Amino acid sequence: MSTPPDSTAPLLEPALRARLDALLDEGWELCDRFDTDVRQKEFHPFLPADYEEVLEALLPFRGPGVRFLEWGSANGVITIMADLLGFEAYGIELDGDLVVQARALAQRTGSRARFAAGSFLPSGYRLNRGGEKDRLGTIGTGPSGYVELGIPLDDFDLVFGYPWSGEEPIMLDLMSRYGRADARLLLAKTSGGVKSMLGREIVVAR
């Protein structure tokens, strides 16, 4: 996998850009290895977002004490990127092996990002609309990761997710019911780009 053109370089200090470049290079290598070792043998819901696009989407929201959460943080690249950018960064991932990888990557890159093994769906979460289009899709279920983090969803300022096609309504539903009205949700799109919404702007038909 190749890294897309570097459109964010002028906005970042050279030393930080170098750390991010090293992180993204290692991140793409981990993704390639995951593809060979896991995805070519059986289906797995981990597919990486476009890291440069996510980086660009995060930049306007940098600030002291801004709390970031990645839903489905996989090998940790995006959560660690958020930490290096100065966010207080957390990731929740259902696959325990990926959480181990993420913690090891955080250690190698000198990041303080924290990861919980569990689900980003709060305990007791149920889709309350019913019907085929409301299926959870590749979003798995398990013990809530917020308990391990000790931080509920409405204590995060910025939340990122990369839903598979058809799963965006679940993430919107989640944010509108459990997120803070003034928190922001960033969703990477399978068609490219990152959608940015304030919690209070999210209206889900029920």
Ligand SMILES: C[S@@+](CC[C@H](N)C(=O)[O-])C[C@H]1O[C@@H](n2cnc3c(N)ncnc32)[C@H](O)[C@@H]1O
């Ligand atoms: C499409 S991948 C996105 C990975 C990463 N966020 C990125 O953008 O590169 C979705 C990830 O969510 C994880 N996942 C699926 N359901 C989950 C759940 N309920 N809670 C936590 N993680 C989940 C999958 O194991 C997978 O790693």
